Amino acid sequence: MTDTLTTAPADAPGGPPTVPAWKRAPIAPILGIFVVLCALLTPFALFVPAHLMGDAASAHMRGIESTVTAFSLASVPVAALVWAVTIYSIIGWRHRGSEPPAEEAPPLRGNTVVQVVWLVLSSVLCLFLLIWGLAVLRPTPSAASAGQPLMVEVTGQQWTWSFGYPDNGNATADRLVLPVNQPVQFRVTSKDVIHSFWIVQMGVKVDANPGETTLASVTPDRIGTFDIRCAELCGLYHAYMQTTVQVVSADQFASWVQAQPRATS
Numbered sequence: 001m002t003d004t005l006t007t008a009p010a011d012a013p014g015g016p017p018t019v020p021a022w023k024r025a026p027i028a029p030i031l032g033i034f035v036v037l038c039a040l041l042t043p044f045a046l047f048v049p050a051h052l053m054g055d056a057a058s059a060h061m062r063g064i065e066s067t068v069t070a071f072s073l074a075s076v077p078v079a080a081l082v083w084a085v086t087i088y089s090i091i092g093w094r095h096r097g098s099e100p101p102a103e104e105a106p107p108l109r110g111n112t113v114v115q116v117v118w119l120v121l122s123s124v125l126c127l128f129l130l131i132w133g134l135a136v137l138r139p140t141p142s143a144a145s146a147g148q149p150l151m152v153e154v155t156g157q158q159w160t161w162s163f164g165y166p167d168n169g170n171a172t173a174d175r176l177v178l179p180v181n182q183p184v185q186f187r188v189t190s191k192d193v194i195h196s197f198w199i200v201q202m203g204v205k206v207d208a209n210p211g212e213t214t215l216a217s218v219t220p221d222r223i224g225t226f227d228i229r230c231a232e233l234c235g236l237y238h239a240y241m242q243t244t245v246q247v248v249s250a251d252q253f254a255s256w257v258q259a260q261p262r263a264t265s
């Protein structure tokens, strides 16, 4: 009985050996798909991912945006190569009809050159991302060294945020207002479960833990209204635990904070 799945076409006597289709490396079409994908993905990586969170309102957030862009660009050739092989595999090696293929599928086996190249490239890529991340996202000088920071107490509770201004007569507010270009230090805590205080366009994100105080600092450098969200799943209405921060001029802030109620204790 002839096994059609494992029998390769017989070579012609005296002629060159017949190379099964699956053994011919389709370098050119895969390279073509790779180049097209790189051309499509590069502008996407340059202009889309870093701007999904809105325009930056602090130098720290601009560092995060440049990091997102660098990481997206570094992932373009990797994604393009994987997709190119996948797309060619789906189209180029497609078998039609109800009969089984005349040739057996290629066996999976190691290829030392590919493994070494892949490992070296991956290592270089990881090293680049590590160095970039350490350089761009290094801790900024403490707010104290850039002038007296404005202290703001942030308290999370299911499912709202409240704010206190201990240096401004213990003013309290249910919304956050900050003066532009003034270093701010947040002292963040929680009344019940773990929340996470996230000012999206300023790149501030820090856990709010019950019984603990965590610190975060930023200098808002753009006047406007920006998003505050809870970034820690904290219960039924977690998705609605959001508010805004308004960044205003120093004069506007002074008159606003003056008009706020004072904490009683």
Ligand SMILES: [Cu+2]
Binding pocket: 156, 159, 194, 195, 196, 230, 231, 232, 233, 234, 238, 241
């Ligand atoms: Cu929360």
